[in-house]
Amino acid sequence: MDRKSEDCGELTHVHRTEQTHSWEKKTVQKQPGKRKRKKKNSRIIGGFSAIIVLCGMLPGIISLVRDAVPYIMAETGEAETEAEYEYDPYALLTRDFQEGGEEYSVNLSSGEYVVGIHIPEGRYTIKGSENDYGSVSIEDDRNSIWMYVSLYEYENYEQEDIRLFLGARVSVDTYGEVEFVSENAQVNVTAYQENPLTEPIVLDKDSETAGIEFLPGVYDIVMEEGYGEVTVEIPDGDGSQWGSHYIWLDAADENQCVYRNIVIPEGAIVTSGEEVSLLMLIPSKQIINTDYTSYYTGEYLNQEPFAGLFEELGEGTDL
Numbered sequence: 001m002d003r004k005s006e007d008c009g010e011l012t013h014v015h016r017t018e019q020t021h022s023w024e025k026k027t028v029q030k031q032p033g034k035r036k037r038k039k040k041n042s043r044i045i046g047g048f049s050a051i052i053v054l055c056g057m058l059p060g061i062i063s064l065v066r067d068a069v070p071y072i073m074a075e076t077g078e079a080e081t082e083a084e085y086e087y088d089p090y091a092l093l094t095r096d097f098q099e100g101g102e103e104y105s106v107n108l109s110s111g112e113y114v115v116g117i118h119i120p121e122g123r124y125t126i127k128g129s130e131n132d133y134g135s136v137s138i139e140d141d142r143n144s145i146w147m148y149v150s151l152y153e154y155e156n157y158e159q160e161d162i163r164l165f166l167g168a169r170v171s172v173d174t175y176g177e178v179e180f181v182s183e184n185a186q187v188n189v190t191a192y193q194e195n196p197l198t199e200p201i202v203l204d205k206d207s208e209t210a211g212i213e214f215l216p217g218v219y220d221i222v223m224e225e226g227y228g229e230v231t232v233e234i235p236d237g238d239g240s241q242w243g244s245h246y247i248w249l250d251a252a253d254e255n256q257c258v259y260r261n262i263v264i265p266e267g268a269i270v271t272s273g274e275e276v277s278l279l280m281l282i283p284s285k286q287i288i289n290t291d292y293t294s295y296y297t298g299e300y301l302n303q304e305p306f307a308g309l310f311e312e313l314g315e316g317t318d319l
Contacts, residue, residue, distance in 0.1 A: 090163060092144035095315070097123060097163075101184030107177040108170075111220070111260025115168040116306070117192040117286055118261065122185035124164055126178055128157040134174030141298050142167055151178065166191075166309065167301050175255050189313070191305035196290065197283040203270060211266035216292050219281040221259045221270075223249035228273035230259075234296055235267040242296050251278075260284065265292035 101122055108119070115121050128134035128151030138147040143165050151157045151174075162180075164170065166189060172178050197217045210216040221230060227250035236242035250256040261284045264270070272279050294300040301307070 089145055089147045093163075095143065095165070097121065097165075097184055098186055098189075098313075100186075101182070102187050103183050104185035104187055105179060105181045107179050108172045109177050109258070109260060110172050110174055111258075112262055113170040113172065113260075114288060115164045115170065116166045116190060116309070117288055119164065119170065119180060120182070120185040120187045121164055121166045121189055122182035124162040124180045124182045125158065125160045126151070126162050126180055128152075128174060128178050129176045130157055132157075132175045134172070134176070134178050136162070136178060137171040137173075138162070138164070138168055139171075140165055140168035142301055166313075167306055169295075189309065191288070191309050192286040193289060193305070195283045195285060195287050199283070201281040203272065203279045203281065206274075207269060207271040210264045210268045210270070214281065216264055216266040216268070217290075218261055218263050218284045218287040218292070220284055221247060221249065221262055222280045222282055223251040223257045223276065224278035224280055225251050226275050226277035226279075227251060227253075228275040230273075230276070230279065231269075231271045232262060232264060233269040233271070234265065236293070236296065249276075249279075261286075263292050263295040265296070 098121075104120060104122065106119060113119055126136055126149065132151075134151040134157070136147075136149045136151070138145060138149075140146070145163065145165070145168065147162075149159050149162065151159065166186075195218060197215060197219075201214045201219075203214070205213065208214060221232075223230075228248070230245075230247045230249055232245040232247070234242045234244065245262060247259045247262075248256065249259065264281075270279075270281075288295065288300050289303060289305070291300065291303060294303060301310075
């Protein structure tokens with residue numbers, strides 16, 4: 001069978017959307033009822049007079065307070081404004097990279113990647129294409145790093161100081177490729193296993209379930225014919241839905257025909273649209289392990305090969 005992913009898999013685009021619920025709020029208007037008239041007395045009139053006087057003084061009071069606040073904040077050292085605040089994704093980080101390392105670079109197309117499996121640990125500069133759009137999401141629960149980096153067309157398509165530690169999950173969404181460049185990559189610290197699955201799978205139904213129509217595993221999703229959104233619904237351990245991947249693929253566009261390294265555990269449902277003529281799952285080359293649900297729960301960090309690797313480095317699973 002012709003593995004088209006070798007031809008078109010270098011470039012791809014993923015379109016993700018989030019499900020939203022629209023809530024309609026109903027308001028009930030009360031019908032005006034009959035009220036008894038009350039006599040106005042001098043106390044009520046005096047109260048209104050006091051309110052009128054206070055209203056006349058209010059602009060002056062507000063002006064005084066507004067002018068005084070910057071002075072008070074400057075005196076107390078609290079003059080930081082909202083515009084001056086910058087989010088620090090490494091604020092909770094308590095470790096640094098190992099000494100040494102090597103120069104390393106790799107171009108990644110759209111897909112899911114794990115540091116230590118698909119890309120070595122290190123401090124990176126990431127570069128999108130000058131005439132393309134891309135983004136990179138990083139989830140590192142172990143080191144409390146959660147980042148979303150946008151690589152805009154013609155500007156801001158390069159970001160420095162991207163710290164990727166062992167075990168972090170990296171999601172790439174791009175029309176083309178994102179280049180990862182490091183000067184201290186730990187290329188010898190790897191933990192991957194070869195994928196035990198080797199046979200490509202043709203999905204010939206609109207909806208198919210892992211463990212029933214095909215084997216659970218780690219796959220590249222390849223659009224051989226047609227186009228459209230492919231949804232992969234991921235169950236969690238108790239049988240409910242953990243979340244969903246929404247992936248746009250187009251066989252006619254070499255930039256959008258494949259999504260790499262998607263983990264499909266047992267019970268996951270792959271659904272394709274009406275315009276999809278031929279969709280394939282091709283086993284990815286490298287995986288973490290065969291406990292596929294652990295990728296979504298984060299338990300893979302406590303399992304081999306990561307648990308042994310952390311112990312060998314003298315780090316332990318928890319910081």
